[in-house]
Amino acid sequence: LPGIPLPDSIRFAGDIPAAIQGTEVVVLAVPSKAFRTVAEQLPSFGGAIVSVTKGIEYGTGLTMSGILQQTAPKATVAALSGPSLAIEVARDIPTAVVVAASEMETASRMQALFHRPAFRVYTSLDVMGVELGGALKNVIAIAAGVCDGLGFGDNSKAALITRAIVEIRRLGVASGARSETFGGLSGLGDLTVTCFSRLSRNREFGERLGRGEKVEQILSSRWTVAEGYHTARAAYQLGQRLKIETPIVDEVYAMLYEAKNAGRAVHDLIARDSKVE
Amino acid sequence: LPGIPLPDSIRFAGDIPAAIQGTEVVVLAVPSKAFRTVAEQLPSFGGAIVSVTKGIEYGTGLTMSGILQQTAPKATVAALSGPSLAIEVARDIPTAVVVAASEMETASRMQALFHRPAFRVYTSLDVMGVELGGALKNVIAIAAGVCDGLGFGDNSKAALITRAIVEIRRLGVASGARSETFGGLSGLGDLTVTCFSRLSRNREFGERLGRGEKVEQILSSRWTVAEGYHTARAAYQLGQRLKIETPIVDEVYAMLYEAKNAGRAVHDLIARDSKVE
Numbered sequence: 001l002p003g004i005p006l007p008d009s010i011r012f013a014g015d016i017p018a019a020i021q022g023t024e025v026v027v028l029a030v031p032s033k034a035f036r037t038v039a040e041q042l043p044s045f046g047g048a049i050v051s052v053t054k055g056i057e058y059g060t061g062l063t064m065s066g067i068l069q070q071t072a073p074k075a076t077v078a079a080l081s082g083p084s085l086a087i088e089v090a091r092d093i094p095t096a097v098v099v100a101a102s103e104m105e106t107a108s109r110m111q112a113l114f115h116r117p118a119f120r121v122y123t124s125l126d127v128m129g130v131e132l133g134g135a136l137k138n139v140i141a142i143a144a145g146v147c148d149g150l151g152f153g154d155n156s157k158a159a160l161i162t163r164a165i166v167e168i169r170r171l172g173v174a175s176g177a178r179s180e181t182f183g184g185l186s187g188l189g190d191l192t193v194t195c196f197s198r199l200s201r202n203r204e205f206g207e208r209l210g211r212g213e214k215v216e217q218i219l220s221s222r223w224t225v226a227e228g229y230h231t232a233r234a235a236y237q238l239g240q241r242l243k244i245e246t247p248i249v250d251e252v253y254a255m256l257y258e259a260k261n262a263g264r265a266v267h268d269l270i271a272r273d274s275k276v277e
Numbered sequence: 278l279p280g281i282p283l284p285d286s287i288r289f290a291g292d293i294p295a296a297i298q299g300t301e302v303v304v305l306a307v308p309s310k311a312f313r314t315v316a317e318q319l320p321s322f323g324g325a326i327v328s329v330t331k332g333i334e335y336g337t338g339l340t341m342s343g344i345l346q347q348t349a350p351k352a353t354v355a356a357l358s359g360p361s362l363a364i365e366v367a368r369d370i371p372t373a374v375v376v377a378a379s380e381m382e383t384a385s386r387m388q389a390l391f392h393r394p395a396f397r398v399y400t401s402l403d404v405m406g407v408e409l410g411g412a413l414k415n416v417i418a419i420a421a422g423v424c425d426g427l428g429f430g431d432n433s434k435a436a437l438i439t440r441a442i443v444e445i446r447r448l449g450v451a452s453g454a455r456s457e458t459f460g461g462l463s464g465l466g467d468l469t470v471t472c473f474s475r476l477s478r479n480r481e482f483g484e485r486l487g488r489g490e491k492v493e494q495i496l497s498s499r500w501t502v503a504e505g506y507h508t509a510r511a512a513y514q515l516g517q518r519l520k521i522e523t524p525i526v527d528e529v530y531a532m533l534y535e536a537k538n539a540g541r542a543v544h545d546l547i548a549r550d551s552k553v554e
Contacts, residue, residue: 083435093429094547096436120436120547152370158360158470159373159397162462185439188465193435196473270371270397 004090016041025113026075028053028064032135032227035064039071048076050099050110054134055227056234061241063131077101078110079127081134082185083193085200089119096120098186100130122185129181132172137191138228139235140164141202142252143269144195146262148203149210154196160248161195167248171235174242202228209255210262232256247272281367293318302390303352305330305341309412310507312341316348325353327376327387331411332504333511338452338518340408354378355387356404358411359462360470362477366396373397375463377407399462406458409449414468415505416512417441418479419529420546421472423539425480426487431473437525438472444525448512451519479505486532487539509533524549 013019016038020026024047030038032055042049049072051064060066065077082097089095099114099121101107107123115121124130140160147156168191169182181187194200205226208218219225236253239246251269254260290296293315297303301324307315309332319326326349328341337343342354359374366372376391376398378384384400392398401407417437424433445468446459458464471477482503485495496502513530516523528546531537 083432083439085430085432088430088432091430093432094436094543095432096439153362153365153368154470154474154476155360155362155365155370155372158466159371159462161469162360162373162460162466165460165465183439183442183460185436188442189435189439192438192469192473193431196469197431199431266371 001087001090004087020045020047023047025050025110028068031055031225032057032064033225033230036067036071039064039067042068042072042075044074045072046074048078048106048110050078050080050114051131052080054081054131054138055231056132056135056238058230058234058237061234061238063128063135065127065131076103076106077127078106079131079134080110080114080121081130081190083189085193085197087199092118094118094120096122096185096189098122098124098130098184100124100127100186102127124181124184124186126178126181128175129172129177130186132175132177133168133182133184133187134190135227135231136168136171136235136249137164137187137194138202138226139232139249139252140168140191141194141200142206142209142226142228142232142256143248143266145200145203145206145208146210146252146255146266147206149207149212150263150266152266157195161191164195164248165191167246171239171242171244171246171249174244175238202226205229206252210266212262215256215259228252229256278364278367281364297322297324300324302327302387305345308332308502309334309341309504310502313344313348316341316344319345319349319352321351322349323351325355325383325387327355327357328408329357331358331408331415332508333409333412333515335507335511335514338511338515340405340412342404342408353380353383354404355383356408356411357387357391357398358407358467360466362470362474364476369395371395371397373399373462373466375399375401375407375461377401377404377463379404401458401461401463403455403458405452406449406454407463409452409454410445410459410461410464411467412504412508413445413448413512413526414441414464414471415479415503416509416526416529417445417468418471418477419483419486419503419505419509419533420525420543422477422480422483422485423487423529423532423543424483426484426489427540427543429543434472438468441472441525442468444523448516448519448521448523448526451521452515479503482506489539492533492536505529506533 078101099110251265355378376387528542
């Protein structure tokens with residue numbers, strides 16, 4: 001993060017097994033594409049792993065905690081998510097997030113570890129819901145950015161968000177998550193910030209798409225890929241597999257992987273809405 | 278609206294009873310403070326009245342449709358609300374709103390009347406829910422603006438919105454509204470746009486408050502009063518009367534009517550949150 005010096009206490013290491021020797025808690029914060037590769041280096045780790053990665057694995061449909069169950073079966077797993085633009089967290093701007101684990105004891109331990117006056121951590125037992133909210137919102141943010149790029153306004157984005165949270169919840173509940181989680185910080189909270197903030201990379205990706213840039217052009221001009229690009233494909237596949245209607249995800253998928261025109265995609269999305277709310 | 282010419286077909290009149298002679302539908306779009314005075318001029322009107330005013334009457338706790346039931350008992354009443362910043366609507370930017378009436382026939386008629394390709398109208402039978410969502414979001418927008426004025430960021434606002442929709446729903450359901458309505462366009466949709474958009478007057482009011490201006494100073498520098506200023510007082514009263522906890526409304530009320538320091542109010546709000554989401 002430009003302008004934010006890292007604490008001197010942080011050490012850098014390239015050898016993961018050596019680095020985690022004697023460690024109680026590991027935070028995994030790598031892009032979802034690299035998650036399995038990194039997670040495979042923790043096969044005998046018996047401490048707690050906190051995933052802050054937001055994504056769904058293409059093919060398996062697994063969230064990051066699902067991958068960890070396979071690659072690090074001895075570890076206790078937690079997921080931390082919520083509306084937390086990195087630069088704002090680094091500047092000590094008040095932020096509230098959720099840490100989820102399948103057992104409250106783990107969630108509470110992680111809460112105690114991460115909680116700060118300006119970084120408030122709430123607990124949840126719904127790992128799947130917290131992870132899916134964080135992952136799927138990146139796909140919606142691309143759609144929100146497309147609206148921006150097409151010159152649409154805040155009214156359009158507000159309507160999109162309202163529809164999106166219903167869609168995310170539907171897909172999430174079918175995957176085993178709790179409905180209420182999507183109304184919380186890791187669902188609705190993260191969705192609003194990602195769709196409205198100028199600082200969101202997924203939104204920006206969509207904005208360029210809406211302005212007429214080609215997907216390949218956008219991908220090649222960035223050294224990090226917006227997570228929503230990968231998640232769109234995995235979420236589309238998940239919806240198909242679970243036979244859940246996901247109109248917004250479908251249109252984002254079509255724009256990203258089938259070269260569908262952005263204006264056409266948004267038009268189709270608007271036109272398919274029913275008339276009773 | 279600057280730069281938006283009004284259609285030539287619009288005529289201006291000062292005499293309301295004469296103006297509505299032979300009219301089937303009247304749209305009431307006056308500030309909530311003036312609503313009853315204007316509504317009292319429709320005692321024998323037998324057509325449909327569509328209220329687009331967002332407020333709660335101080336003292337009675339009535340929404341605008343409640344006032345109309347008293348002042349225009351022969352009229353059929355509908356409420357139109359949703360994320361619809363005026364300047365964007367005027368520019369034909371895609372917008373989706375809800376029209377609510379106690380009978381579907383009325384709601385459908387108003388839908389047919391207002392629906393346009395870029396102004397999509399959905400129907401609802403929950404008049405109270407649609408009205409309260411629209412009114413209460415203005416109070417929350419002041420709190421969101423205070424966060425902006427204090428130099429907080431989008432993370433803080435996202436957390437605020439997540440808590441706010443729970444508070445609005447609680448107060449709304451206690452008033453007889455349907456819970457689901459607050460997750461729709463007139464609830465969540467309108468709340469997000471009002472809290473995040475640069476164009477929102479209530480948010481701007483809060484921003485000036487957060488920057489340290491006095492309430493009197495802000496009020497005297499504007500020729501229109503942000504609706505949230507009045508609604509905060511009425512909503513606070515409503516919460517007290519219904520014995521519903523309204524922490525955000527309470528702090529906004531304290532800032533506006535008890536000269537509570539903005540930084541202190543936000544601090545108290547953050548501090549009172551519990552630890553399990």
